[in-house]
Amino acid sequence: MAMTPARVLLTGGADQEVISTTVANEYASRDMQFLYDSRPHTPCFMVNGDSVRPLLTPTEFYEEIKVPRYFWDALLAFTRIRTAKKSVTLVALYVGHTENELIQTLADALESNPELEATLLFDALRGTRDSGKGSSASLLLPLVKAHPDRVRVSMYHTPDLSGVLKRVMPPRFNEGIGLQHMKIYTFDDALILSGANLSQDYFTNRQDRYMLIQDKEVTSYFRSLVSTVRSFSYQLKPSTSAQYALELDPHVPDPVKDCRQFRRYGLQRVRSFLKTWSTHRISPLESSCDTALFPLIQMGPLGIRQDERVTLSMLDRSLHHGRVDQGLSHMFITSGYFNFEEQYSQTIVSASTSKVTLIAASPEANGFFKSKGISKYVPDVYTLIERRFFETARKLGNEARVKIEEYRRGGWTYHAKGLWIYPPQSRVPVVSTIGSPNFGYRSLVRDLEAQLFVVTKNPSLQEKLDKELASLRQHTTAVTDATFQAPDRAVANWVKGASRVIRSMF
Template sequence: MLASLSLMSRVAPRVVPSSPFIRSFSNLPSKHEQADHDYASRMQQLFDDNRPSLPRFVIQGQCVKPILKPSRFYGEMKEHIQQAQKSITLAALYLGHTESDLVETLSEALRSRPQLKVNLLLDSLRGTRDSGKGSSASLLYPLLKAYPKQVRVSMYHTPDLSGVLKKIMPSRFNEGIGLMHMKVYAFDDTLIMSGANMSHDYFSNRQDRYIKFQNKDITEYYCDLVNTVSSFSYSLQDKGSTFYLDMEAGVPDPVKQSIHFKNYATKSMRSFMKKWSNVQQSPKDASFDTTLYPLLQMGPLGIRQDERVTLSVLDHVLHAAKQEGTSKAFITSGYFNFERRYSNTIINSKAADVCLIAASPEANGFFNSAGISQYIPPAYTLIEKRFFDAAKAAGNAERIKIEEYNRRGWTYHAKGLWVYPPQSEHPIMTTIGSPNFGYRSLVRDLEAQLFMVTKNLGLRKNLHEELCNLRRGSTQVTEETFKAADRQVPLWVGGASEAIKTMM
């Protein structure tokens, strides 16, 4: 049981406890290491069984490095921009309108290296939203104007926001219909996969996850993915003194020709997936100990790889027959709003202990915001309370624990999954990418996630350190949590949260 492992208990707020779970792996007998490798092999087989259209890359674990701090993530971004010789690919929901320093770094790189190409992919709704201080598009326009042959700026627009709905949905709220949510940062042969956007808070005090891969093949895959989505996105164009958005010739407009656009974009993505499904790398030698499986989830285009594989992995880890001991799974999302099938699979776990980590109300980006959005954190509290009660009703109150990230002055946006084999203190599998495990991620947004299975002990230790770093800012949720005065949710929020939970 989790309680006996002291997995979730706390000796003090925001401190990860010392326990048998966190001890020196080097002291474990070799049979445990072999058992971990066997567990990893079974996980790899599970992914291989989920073919077709699932590429497999095999790399050296020493070429993978988790980044722990937002400031270090920003530092790595700037360093790689300054060093890139051939290409830079940046895909995110948006670029913060105050990120002039990052744009200037791009400008300096373009000016000093005329052969350098920069490809940026953002969401059209978020990227053109102007609160009076500018937008992603207005910030990038001078860069495009100065280096028209080197810079490409694309903005994806969901086909689900069209016609009358497009006209009546107000700005900001219309983003709930669907977004380009992928986070991909590539520099020549170096890739940083993340869930973080490009803005000041994500570079300073908004905790997310970031993993760097130094490998040509996986970087090429994600650059091709961004290029493919860019091919059916609006492109930022120079109009002399200002900018405008336009579709490439022959590409249907997602707003004016929604159905035709879906068919066109789906065909493009299916072609991309077919091309890369032929990549089935095998280890070249024993040092190639880490396997990568990139997955896509693009509900509007009928592409649901990530959903299918994630459910398969959760079912295997949480419900497979027990072996020696109990495996452990940690799942984190900035927003506690797991899709129904994910929730049910977790709540009824029979073969693994589970810890869920999410933002506390104070660490939610909408905390103390103006207008109706101030009630979003209470809505998440209500959803979390219902999950907590359901786990208890299922007899899994000890097996399933919830922790909330609550670091003063910080918000929380991390998402991912870690799997620990029985009797092991280091994970053999993790995910990194943009999905939040919610309905939106499955149905409305464009998402990219990378599953990684590794036998590399150094990488496993680093992934464990990454998780511990997140948990140092978290505290365990108990019955008393929901009795606190500041956790009382207005009755009307319950009904409203049900009505909009698919957009949260």
């Protein structure tokens, strides 16, 4: 079982603890100002860290979405579907076609509150995939029929899947071309950012990350983002000739039939959104709040690369330009899929002024483990990529500084993504990210992604972020040479050849 720095006692007693806290807050202040100064067109929201809370388990995530856990949560305005007064927003890749309880909760809330409006955004490819038992679209259609003026269900379709490619690519495989991948859940002024979708495994035994933020402005930003993407997505409508219809607003170019015009239109809409919110900037130096939130988006198909640039700059700043005179900082990066984009990978594997630990799913914790058909070989592809990374770190003489851990927990899969940065001598992190990106090629180029950089001097939030990481690492084991020598980690030669071609779709 792996341990985080917070579980290692510092020597020197209370005096050392004061030094550690001082150093941590100095780094937090520097990182706040670095992000603020280096991205002049990126919003910066200053909040009290007590309004930010990581959720630790799939069950806690589900209960937060569906209903307040306790009566006093409602009194504290921690409202969810049942107690939302004005709006509910659910954005994910898909909602499971068996999630009748969740949808019934939303239906009951709409019936009991005529002022409530619901906005839902999913991916058109995944959301309409029907295995014979239904789809996201068929599950949600009754809500649209019952409340046509208050329920809006949208389905984004990538412009990268059009023409002949659209006709020949079979369902499931066509999702590798590009998706709506953001995970955003809002309830009036409360926001949950996550990497989790809305299906049974994500509510029970698929470990992800989730962060609850109680702030009107930040929530408004993400609702505005959703509204922007909805404006160039298909709208779910009843149909007299089919089970349902997906219709574009009359002025929106069709992403399948006119992908070039669609890209131009989508880019214009997103740029307008970014311009509107670029003025929402509060300087960390001028604020009495202790936590800075920097929202970022990545929409490769439309040419929006905001998150990529900021993440790369923070990786480079921490891993190559740290103050080694105070000791090495420690960065933890997690992704359900070990498939870092080339620039990310090179920056990480050659870390020079920081330690870095990468956490990914073991083959058994991969969602494709023992799946049917060719997809059962997907864990082998990740094993191969992970091994190449491991060997590169060793060739660079960086095996002592760059470590890998694998999440392994019986009956569970792993889907968490994000990072934590521990300054030198600090037992708690001061920086974390939360959102949907996996640090891979498709996150940068193919999908729509959103995440938040959280930089905090709030002791309580720092402890909570540390506890979140510890809760993940209690189920991880270190990767060594022996890991790849195990018989069950052998990779077929044809997989080795195919991996370089198909890894951009993972």
